[in-house]
């Protein structure tokens with residue numbers, strides 16, 4: 176029953192697994208690499224491997240890093256009494272680009288979705304709470320996505336954090352409901368973080 | 375039926391998943407066509423005109439165009455966003471369980487107006503409810519089962535067909551009803567059902583919600599009804615609904631933090 180997959184088919188198949196890449200694009204990329212110099216293909220392969228080898232999760236905030244701690248956590252110039260909670264590591268760069276936030280982060284790696292079974296025990300919620308109990312934190316900014324899953328997650332976190340007596344805020348509703356944080360424009364996102372509200 | 379290239383649907387968005395970078399695959403439950411899988415192009419872009427109108431737990435009027443695989447949502451108008459409901463964790467979780475039930479029990483392209491109306495009424499009532507929503511949930515479950523052909527037999531023994539007497543009887547999820555003590559002795563597997571539980575279920579099978587919610591339930595009876603309905607639902611679906619597991623965990627957590635609070639205040 177084993178179907179022999181040639182190197183070409185194999186790479187097409189691998190590319191097709193990537194988000195936003197259909198079978199046509201996968202084929203185009205594969206033939207492009209076939210035509211390009213050896214060096215290019217080697218560099219691409221090397222870049223992919225080193226991504227997997229060198230990048231790991233920051234043990235404090237669970238953002239991604241190639242150092243022991245991530246750049247934000249190791250920066251003493253940042254305000255470590257403010258923690259901004261996001262769903263994904265990819266939510267951090269757009270918030271950083273606004274230049275309006277000087278606290279640190281906490282990455283949940285997902286959001287609560289009851290119908291899918293919360294994915295919950297995998298979310299870094301326990302880690303967040305023990306961080307709040309341990310450190311001297313004055314404010315938590317809930318920056319989960321402004322959609323149903325993100326709101327559910329924010330409400331759930333609020334329940335857990337409230338007894339700790341820490342100020343809780345939520346990104347302002349400048350963002351359209353149902354959108355994804357990762358793709359918001361910088362101006363809108365900057366406004367949202369300046370106008371964050373009590374939650 | 376949906377013969378023209380474009381058509382309208384009054385629908386509740388019951389499930390979504392992201393598709394590609396900006397698109398969403400949405401499962402809708404509509405008044406006109408029942409459950410349909412659809413696609414909303416660009417719905418994840420900020421400023422998308424579809425945006426919040428196609429978030430789960432929203433009742434919208436949708437314009438759809440026939441697609442090669444999935445039909446495409448081209449325009450939307452929000453009828454009810456259930457915003458009061460969405461601002462409360464417990465009620466949001468109840469609503470998500472209700473949507474999960476509809477998704478799990480229905481098949482695509484099968485219109486069921488009474489069920490659609492029950493869904494809208496239930497979400498609407500849930501927005502205004504100020505208790506735990508237990509009666510609302512049981513009432514919804516019982517009537518959803520009824521509209522989909524799983525109405526449990528509560529009047530005559532499902533084995534010997536004799537009228538059930540006012541005594542402890544037995545509920546058998548696999549056979550979809552209640553059996554008398556005599557038949558139970560002949561070796562059928564089942565759980566007890568109290569006289570009061572049977573009375574309440576019979577009432578809820580036959581009355582409107584306004585009447586249903588006037589029933590006052592003791593915690594033990596409430597628990598018996600919940601467990602009975604859950605065993606029946608599990609038996610039909612042959613699985614546990616994750617949204618129900620979430621609901622039960624959340625209730626447990628909320629109860630234990632209540633206890634914490636009282637302990638601290640004492």
Ligand SMILES: [Zn+2]
Nearest residue numbers: 233236245248
């Ligand atoms: Zn870090």
Ligand SMILES: [Zn+2]
Nearest residue numbers: 531534554557
């Ligand atoms: Zn019998």
